[in-house]
Amino acid sequence: MAFTVEQALNWLTKSNEKIQENKDYLSELDQAIGDGDHGINMARGFDEVVKKLDGNDYKQVADVWKDAAMTLMSKVGGASGPLFGTAFLKMSMAAKGGEAVSYDAFIKALEDGGAGIKQRGKATEGEKTMVDVWSPVVKQLKEAKDFDAGLIRDSSKSAMEATKDIIATKGRAAYLKERSKGHLDPGSVSSYYIFQALSDCIEGEV
Amino acid sequence: MAFTVEQALNWLTKSNEKIQENKDYLSELDQAIGDGDHGINMARGFDEVVKKLDGNDYKQVADVWKDAAMTLMSKVGGASGPLFGTAFLKMSMAAKGGEAVSYDAFIKALEDGGAGIKQRGKATEGEKTMVDVWSPVVKQLKEAKDFDAGLIRDSSKSAMEATKDIIATKGRAAYLKERSKGHLDPGSVSSYYIFQALSDCIEGEV
Amino acid sequence: MANVGIVIISHSEKVANGVKDILEQAVGQVTVEAAGGQGDGEIGTSLEKIQGAIEKVHSAQGTIVFYDLGSAKMNAEIAIEMLELENVQLAEAPVLEGAYLAAVESSMGRPLEKIVNALEKEFK
Amino acid sequence: MANVGIVIISHSEKVANGVKDILEQAVGQVTVEAAGGQGDGEIGTSLEKIQGAIEKVHSAQGTIVFYDLGSAKMNAEIAIEMLELENVQLAEAPVLEGAYLAAVESSMGRPLEKIVNALEKEFK
Ligand SMILES: Nc1ncnc2c1ncn2[C@@H]1O[C@H](COP(=O)(O)OP(=O)(O)O)[C@@H](O)[C@H]1O
Ligand SMILES: Nc1ncnc2c1ncn2[C@@H]1O[C@H](COP(=O)(O)OP(=O)(O)O)[C@@H](O)[C@H]1O
Ligand SMILES: [Mg+2]
Ligand SMILES: [Mg+2]
Ligand SMILES: [Mg+2]
Ligand SMILES: [Mg+2]
Numbered sequence: 001m002a003f004t005v006e007q008a009l010n011w012l013t014k015s016n017e018k019i020q021e022n023k024d025y026l027s028e029l030d031q032a033i034g035d036g037d038h039g040i041n042m043a044r045g046f047d048e049v050v051k052k053l054d055g056n057d058y059k060q061v062a063d064v065w066k067d068a069a070m071t072l073m074s075k076v077g078g079a080s081g082p083l084f085g086t087a088f089l090k091m092s093m094a095a096k097g098g099e100a101v102s103y104d105a106f107i108k109a110l111e112d113g114g115a116g117i118k119q120r121g122k123a124t125e126g127e128k129t130m131v132d133v134w135s136p137v138v139k140q141l142k143e144a145k146d147f148d149a150g151l152i153r154d155s156s157k158s159a160m161e162a163t164k165d166i167i168a169t170k171g172r173a174a175y176l177k178e179r180s181k182g183h184l185d186p187g188s189v190s191s192y193y194i195f196q197a198l199s200d201c202i203e204g205e206v
Numbered sequence: 207m208a209f210t211v212e213q214a215l216n217w218l219t220k221s222n223e224k225i226q227e228n229k230d231y232l233s234e235l236d237q238a239i240g241d242g243d244h245g246i247n248m249a250r251g252f253d254e255v256v257k258k259l260d261g262n263d264y265k266q267v268a269d270v271w272k273d274a275a276m277t278l279m280s281k282v283g284g285a286s287g288p289l290f291g292t293a294f295l296k297m298s299m300a301a302k303g304g305e306a307v308s309y310d311a312f313i314k315a316l317e318d319g320g321a322g323i324k325q326r327g328k329a330t331e332g333e334k335t336m337v338d339v340w341s342p343v344v345k346q347l348k349e350a351k352d353f354d355a356g357l358i359r360d361s362s363k364s365a366m367e368a369t370k371d372i373i374a375t376k377g378r379a380a381y382l383k384e385r386s387k388g389h390l391d392p393g394s395v396s397s398y399y400i401f402q403a404l405s406d407c408i409e410g411e412v
Numbered sequence: 413m414a415n416v417g418i419v420i421i422s423h424s425e426k427v428a429n430g431v432k433d434i435l436e437q438a439v440g441q442v443t444v445e446a447a448g449g450q451g452d453g454e455i456g457t458s459l460e461k462i463q464g465a466i467e468k469v470h471s472a473q474g475t476i477v478f479y480d481l482g483s484a485k486m487n488a489e490i491a492i493e494m495l496e497l498e499n500v501q502l503a504e505a506p507v508l509e510g511a512y513l514a515a516v517e518s519s520m521g522r523p524l525e526k527i528v529n530a531l532e533k534e535f536k
Numbered sequence: 537m538a539n540v541g542i543v544i545i546s547h548s549e550k551v552a553n554g555v556k557d558i559l560e561q562a563v564g565q566v567t568v569e570a571a572g573g574q575g576d577g578e579i580g581t582s583l584e585k586i587q588g589a590i591e592k593v594h595s596a597q598g599t600i601v602f603y604d605l606g607s608a609k610m611n612a613e614i615a616i617e618m619l620e621l622e623n624v625q626l627a628e629a630p631v632l633e634g635a636y637l638a639a640v641e642s643s644m645g646r647p648l649e650k651i652v653n654a655l656e657k658e659f660k
Contacts, residue, residue, distance in 0.1 A: 035438035041580070073614060077580030079607030082614050120610055171606065172438065175516040241562035247456070279490060283456030285483030288490050326486055377482065378562065381640040423561075426554030427632065430572070434548050434604075437579040448554070455561040480558075480632050506630030508551065508604050 001147050002100035007201055008064040009053055014197035016046040019190060029186040033173040037078055038186040045076035045084070061101045065092035065109075079171060080187050083117050083130060084194075090116035103146050107138070114138045121170060128168035128180060130187035133159045137195055149203040156195035163188040207353050208306035213407055214270040215259055220403035222252040225396060235392040239379035243284055244392040251282035251290070267307045271298035271315075285377060286393050289323050289336060290400075296322035309352050313344070320344045327376060334374035334386060336393035339365045343401055355409040362401035369394040416518040416527055417469025418444040420511055421462055421479040421488055425449030431478075431508050435515040442515045443469045457484045462491040466500060474499030474524035476514055480507045499524055505535040540642040540651055541593025542568040544635055545586055545603040545612055549573030555602075555632050559639040566639045567593045581608045586615040590624060598623030598648035600638050604631045623648055629659040 019026070019042045027039030049071045058064050065088045073085030094109040095101050101109065114134035123129045125136075133156055140155040141148075161184070168180035171187070225232070225248045233245030255277045264270050271294045279291030300315040301307050307315065320340035329335045331342075339362055346361040347354075367390070374386035377393070418435065422428040428448025435444050445465035450456035457479075469475055477500065479488045485502070492500045501524060503510055510531055517527045542559065546552040552572025559568050569589035574580035581603075593599055601624065603612045609626070616624045625648060627634050634655055641651045 031440065035579075036440070037437070037580070073611075074583040075575075077574040077578065077582065079610060081583075082607070082610035086614070120613070175513065176520070179520060237564065241455075242564070243456070243561070279487075280459040281451075283450040283454065283458065285486060287459075288483070288486035292490070326489070381637065382644065385644060422554065422558075422632070424554035424558050426550040426557065428554075430546065430548035430550030430552075430554060433550065434546075434579060437547075455558060481636065506633050508546070508632060509630050512605065 001202075002102050003061060003106050003147070004100045005058045005061055005064060008061045009058070010201040011198050012046070012049055012053060012064070012068055014200050015194045016050045018193040018197055019043055019046045022189075022193060026186055026190055029184055029189055032183045033168065033176055033180045034186060035078075035172060038080060038190065041076045041078040041080055042190050045072045045081060048075040060096070060099055062092045062095040062097070065089075065095065079121075080130070080190065083121055083187070086116040086120040087113035087134070103144075106147075107142055110134075110141065111138050123170040126166060127170040128163055128166035128173060128185045128188075129170050130185070130191045132163050132166065132185065133188045133191040133195070135159075147202045149199045152195050152199040152202065156192045156199075160184065160188050160192035207408075208308050209267060209312050209353070210306045211264045211267055211270060214267045215264070216407040217404050218252070218255055218259060218270070218274055220406050221400045222256045224399040224403055225249055225252045228395075228399060232392055232396055235390055235395055238389045239374065239382055239386045240392060241284075241378055244286060244396065247282045247284040247286055248396050251278045251287060254281040266302070266305055268298045268301040268303070271295075271301065285327075286336070286396065289327055289393070292322040292326040293319035293340070309350075312353070313348055316340075316347065317344050329376040332372060333376040334369055334372035334379060334391045334394075335376050336391070336397045338369050338372065338391065339394045339397040339401070341365075342368075353408045355405040358401050358405040358408065362398045362405075366390065366394050366398035414471035414473050415441060415443060415521060416473045416514070416524050417466075417471060417475040418442065418511055418514055418518060419462070419465045419469060419475060419477040420444065420446045420448070420507060421457055421465075421477065421484045422446075422448040422507060423455045423457060423480055423484060425453055427480065427507075431511055434508070435511060438512065439515040439519045441519045443471075443518075444511070444515065445469045457487045459487050459491055462487055463495060466491060466495055466497070470495075470497055470500065472499075474501065476501050476503050476518075476524060476527060478503050478505065478507045478511045478514070501528055503528070503531055505531045510535060538595035538597050539565060539567060539645060540597045540638070540648050541590075541595060541599040542566065542635055542638055542642060543586070543589045543593060543599060543601040544568065544570045544572070544631060545581055545589075545601065545608045546570075546572040546631060547579050547581060547604055547608060549577055551604065551631075555635055558632070559635060562636065563639040563643045565643045567595075567642075568635075568639065569593045581611045583611050583615055586611055587619060590615060590619055590621070594621055594624065596623075598625065600625050600627050600642075600648060600651060602627050602629065602631045602635045602638070625652055627652070627655055629655045634659060 023039040023043040030038035069088035090112040091109040136159040163185040229245040229249040236244035275294035296318040297315040342365040369391040425448035428446035432446040447461040447465040549572035552570035556570040571585040571589040
């Protein structure tokens with residue numbers, strides 16, 4: 001299977017739905033170890049993404065991701081804006097050229113996206129940030145041969161849950177030091193929703 | 207001669223007059239090596255001092271100085287407020303008790319006032335601040351036996367003029383480093399006016 | 413039990429109020445007061461505003477006072493001396509960045525002394 | 537000849553505008569723009585505001601950009617990368633105290649590189 005423009009649009013629409021549904025939960029998580037705005041930030045950003053994409057006639061997956069990237073960067077307001085924005089921008093750059101994206105190209109794009117987050121956030125694995133979802137998910141998807149809804153769902157879920165035990169060393173939560181332990185990282189939970197949305201829109205289509 | 211309540215009031219009134227007359231000049235000096243508000247600050251502060259003193263029936267010089275101190279501290283707004291305020295507060299504390307103030311007690315008060323400025327500003331001689339007027343004036347007055355209008359006038363004038371060649375190491379002018387050279391220190395010039403006012407109100411009364 | 417209070421002194425009323433806004437947005441349980449500008453809103457500081465702000469946030473847990481530029485420090489020192497309160501400390505740290513760190517620490521119930529240590533460690 | 541431009545990024549619109557006020561009051565010849573808050577005035581930063589501010593102050597002499605908290609830094613970096621201008625530097629210094637120093641230096645006609653050195657010396 002190849003990842004089409006329609007799926008790319010569908011992915012972002014479904015991501016938005018999950019984020020809107022869980023807006024309060026995401027903010028609550030951020031209240032515990034951040035400034036409590038992550039749900040608001042993400043809900044505003046993804047709402048704008050969907051508005052931006054709506055009605056446009058995209059020829060390439062890369063163009064969908066580019067518009068998503070630019071919108072997230074300029075509308076989110078918090079750290080997650082430049083981070084998710086950079087991820088989608090790098091994905092767009094990696095996917096440039098073809099209409100649809102093969103599995104290999106998709107994984108390469110995700111890998112670049114994850115690397116973009118690390119670079120932009122000057123973060124690495126184990127710092128209790130969204131990197132702790134993106135990196136393990138990319139790693140596991142790389143080992144598969146084709147889109148696998150179940151693998152995306154499971155790998156992102158377990159990576160998200162594992163952020164609970166980490167002591168934050170990046171982002172606002174780092175101010176709390178040991179006290180950040182025992183709480184899920186909000187950006188990892190929203191990353192999880194994004195991967196769940198990806199899984200949903202692949203499901204049954206392979 | 208002893209310094210009376212009337213003279214104390216007269217001193218502050220005359221100081222205010224000189225400062226109001228030279229308000230623009232003081233701000234211009236501050237424009238060159240500071241933020242350009244010294245004239246405004248001093249004019250506002252001394253205007254309030256005169257208003258505060260007006261109509262009050264003071265029994266002691268110390269009480270006049272105390273009211274002046276509190277008013278300067280709360281009304282000036284810039285660094286010169288806490289500095290002149292501290293000077294008059296220390297003078298008030300030194301002069302406490304007697305109605306009028308003997309020459310020796312007056313010099314002791316001025317000395318404490320100068321020390322107060324140094325302590326509050328964490329400054330010493332040669333840093334291009336008002337300390338460079340207060341310290342040499344106190345030193346020269348200490349050598350005299352009685353109030354000497356001419357000595358007050360001359361010592362404060364030459365000390366004020368000598369600030370021109372100093373490189374600032376305290377206050378805002380310190381940001382300019384070598385470029386602060388060649389300009390008079392605004393707080394030294396207003397200190398000079400205050401000493402000129404003292405000289406004026408002693409003149410002919412000894 | 414109250415947390416350590418925080419006072420923000422700035423030459424600008426907008427800066428002091430804005431730093432207060434940032435702390436309140438970012439940190440839930442924080443007792444912070446702003447003392448910005450002169451009485452008339454001009455650039456400068458006001459002894460009365462500073463004293464008022466300290467009195468408003470102060471508790472047995474103590475208070476930590478941040479200032480922006482040199483001359484604000486002198487007014488802060490005078491205010492602290494005049495109020496004669498126990499446990500009021502002037503912080504030697506950048507006004508916004510320092511206050512943010514202190515607000516997080518205070519919201520965790522950290523004592524004054526520990527917050528001062530954390531500031532020294534971070535900004536020296 | 538223009539002086540080095542200064543941009544103040546803060547999570548709070550009030551803080552950014554207030555720092556601009558302080559610099560303009562204290563330092564005569566200074567080219568400074570504020571980029572504070574999100575578009576809607578909420579606490580946060582806005583890529584558009586940052587880009588707009590940089591474009592407004594930028595000249596051949598270059599521009600120095602100050603930010604308050606970590607996440608503002610990422611937006612600042614993106615803005616700088618996207619504008620593709622020569623001589624735009626992100627300052628690693630406290631937003632108010634650093635900008636004040638830079639404003640004084642810039643008003644003396646100091647070049648960008650010297651201002652960056654002065655900041656490093658003062659705040660590291
Ligand atoms: N330096 C960083 N590197 C990677 N991810 C980060 C970094 N800083 C923050 N994050 C992510 O961003 C999330 C917070 O986003 P958000 O609340 O929208 O931003 P803000 O902290 O500015 O309010 C965190 O949960 C974390 O996953
Ligand atoms: N640390 C200090 N010690 C002694 N005097 C100082 C100090 N800082 C500033 N001054 C004096 O204060 C004067 C400036 O006063 P003013 O312009 O009213 O305050 P600001 O610098 O806050 O605008 C200087 O000219 C200098 O004489
Ligand atoms: Mg947040
Ligand atoms: Mg935020
Ligand atoms: Mg001044
Ligand atoms: Mg001033």
